Amino acid sequence: MSVEQEQVERTIRCLVAKVGLDGHDRGAHVIARALRDAGFEVIYSGLHRSPEEVVQAAVQEDVDVIGISILSGAHKTLVPEILDGLREYDAFDDRLVIVGGIVPDDDQAELREQGVDEIFGPGASMEEMIGYIREHAPER
Amino acid sequence: MSGLVDELLAGKHSALARVITKIENREPGYRDIVSDLHGHTGHADVVGVTGSPGAGKSTLVDKVAAHYREQGHTVGVIAIDPSSPYSGGAVLGDRIRMASNAGDMDVFFRSMSARGSLGGLSTATTDAVTALDAFGKDYVIVETVGAGQNEVDIVRTADTVAVLVPPGSGDDVQMLKAGILEIGDVFVVNKADLDGADRTVQQLREMLQGRSTTGHHGASGTGTADLGTATGGDDSWDPPIVETVANRSEGLEEFCAVLADHSDYLERTGRREQQARDRFAAEIRTLLREDANRLLEAELARQGGLEPLLDAVLARETDPYSVVDEVLTPLRECLDRERPGD
Numbered sequence: 001m002s003v004e005q006e007q008v009e010r011t012i013r014c015l016v017a018k019v020g021l022d023g024h025d026r027g028a029h030v031i032a033r034a035l036r037d038a039g040f041e042v043i044y045s046g047l048h049r050s051p052e053e054v055v056q057a058a059v060q061e062d063v064d065v066i067g068i069s070i071l072s073g074a075h076k077t078l079v080p081e082i083l084d085g086l087r088e089y090d091a092f093d094d095r096l097v098i099v100g101g102i103v104p105d106d107d108q109a110e111l112r113e114q115g116v117d118e119i120f121g122p123g124a125s126m127e128e129m130i131g132y133i134r135e136h137a138p139e140r
Numbered sequence: 141m142s143g144l145v146d147e148l149l150a151g152k153h154s155a156l157a158r159v160i161t162k163i164e165n166r167e168p169g170y171r172d173i174v175s176d177l178h179g180h181t182g183h184a185d186v187v188g189v190t191g192s193p194g195a196g197k198s199t200l201v202d203k204v205a206a207h208y209r210e211q212g213h214t215v216g217v218i219a220i221d222p223s224s225p226y227s228g229g230a231v232l233g234d235r236i237r238m239a240s241n242a243g244d245m246d247v248f249f250r251s252m253s254a255r256g257s258l259g260g261l262s263t264a265t266t267d268a269v270t271a272l273d274a275f276g277k278d279y280v281i282v283e284t285v286g287a288g289q290n291e292v293d294i295v296r297t298a299d300t301v302a303v304l305v306p307p308g309s310g311d312d313v314q315m316l317k318a319g320i321l322e323i324g325d326v327f328v329v330n331k332a333d334l335d336g337a338d339r340t341v342q343q344l345r346e347m348l349q350g351r352s353t354t355g356h357h358g359a360s361g362t363g364t365a366d367l368g369t370a371t372g373g374d375d376s377w378d379p380p381i382v383e384t385v386a387n388r389s390e391g392l393e394e395f396c397a398v399l400a401d402h403s404d405y406l407e408r409t410g411r412r413e414q415q416a417r418d419r420f421a422a423e424i425r426t427l428l429r430e431d432a433n434r435l436l437e438a439e440l441a442r443q444g445g446l447e448p449l450l451d452a453v454l455a456r457e458t459d460p461y462s463v464v465d466e467v468l469t470p471l472r473e474c475l476d477r478e479r480p481g482d
Binding site: 010011013032033035036037038039040041042043044045046049050052053056057059060061062089090091140 | 165229232233235242243249250
């Protein structure tokens with residue numbers, strides 16, 4: 001693709017997704033707001049989404065970043081389903097997949113191997129997350 | 141780049157999504173894409189839905205989309221939310237209400253933010269509708285917040301415009317008088333189970349009767365169509381008022397029937413073609429203005445920019461009219477050379 005000088009800075013689009021039975025979305029709300037204030041466009045999924053719904057949203061909204069918030073401990077089944085779905089719709093390669101929540105160390109390595117780009121635990125700061133997204137948002 | 145168009149036409153969801161992204165960002169090459177898609181459009185019925193925040197637009201759109209899906213049609217939805225004028229960021233929340241179509245890829249739902257500076261929401265929306273139409277969607281629904289000029293602009297994109305009014309004080313309806321009352325082909329009093337709904341319907345009816353001049357869509361307001369279709373002559377459309385309770389799907393069938401009636405009316409009277417003509421005329425004029433502006437800016441820069449000219453104007457060595465004449469002289473000469481016959 002040719003590069004034109006007049007091109008303005010691209011707006012980064014993020015999906016903040018709550019998946020599965022976990023009904024705690026205060027953290028997701030705080031994150032959505034912080035990302036908005038950082039100048040990103042944030043699509044919030046709402047609670048209790050199935051992996052298919054997250055994939056549908058990620059594909060149709062053409063987001064750069066998919067942030068999956070899971071506090072229920074079901075990440076080992078739900079996250080791979082999302083990753084598979086993204087691949088099925090050819091929407092995996094140029095997208096950043098981030099998991100936020102409580103993920104044991106052993107599982108972290110496994111998730112990364114499956115295609116998760118970064119995992120933010122309870123101690124992570126918003127600045128850290130925003131900085132990471134800015135730095136790693138995919139070139140398109 | 142044309143690979144993307146081929147993929148879109150072949151029905152690849154991620155290609156459609158990427159095309160809309162390029163349209164939104166005004167990325168290099170988006171014009172060629174929209175040009176290539178144009179020949180594949182003209183099949184979708186485009187419905188605009190507007191109304192004040194909290195009127196229930198998203199919920200109604202969700203139900204209408206599900207209704208069309210039940211009938212075997214495919215649906216595209218564009219939901220527009222405001223963006224922050226400070227950070228440029230936005231939380232696009234309409235998707236939360238799309239519960240009835242969750243996981244159904246044949247409802248293509250796309251959130252767009254009203255990015256103020258990128259050359260007009262209406263142009264981007266129109267182009268996004270083009271993409272959904274070319275993709276083969278039978279219905280395209282454009283949902284927007286009712287707070288200003290943008291809603292009047294969606295008229296240019298939609299074949300049928302539905303205006304949602306929540307039951308409330310008369311003042312709310314008064315607010316709608318300016319502009320938005322004229323663009324509605326259908327009025328919906330949503331949350332009709334709430335107190336005051338009857339009164340809102342009554343007030344709306346009175347106001348619509350007062351709408352004697354032809355609106356944007358050429359409705360001539362005579363008679364008192366209530367829950368109905370075009371009354372009076374074949375050529376007139378009296379905007380019906382429909383009561384719904386969207387979250388319980390009450391009044392939904394009726395609303396969809398009214399949308400279908402309006403679609404028939406457009407077809408029967410030849411208004412659809414007229415609307416399309418008007419729409420393209422407005423679009424071409426807008427694009428002409430934008431492009432001519434860009435040409436002029438470039439020419440101005442080539443001649444050394446505005447600053448030296450301003451100095452001269454301030455020093456009373458020249459004046460604004462003469463400056464414009466001078467700046468345009470090379471352009472005029474160019475045109476004369478190209479068309480010596482004129």
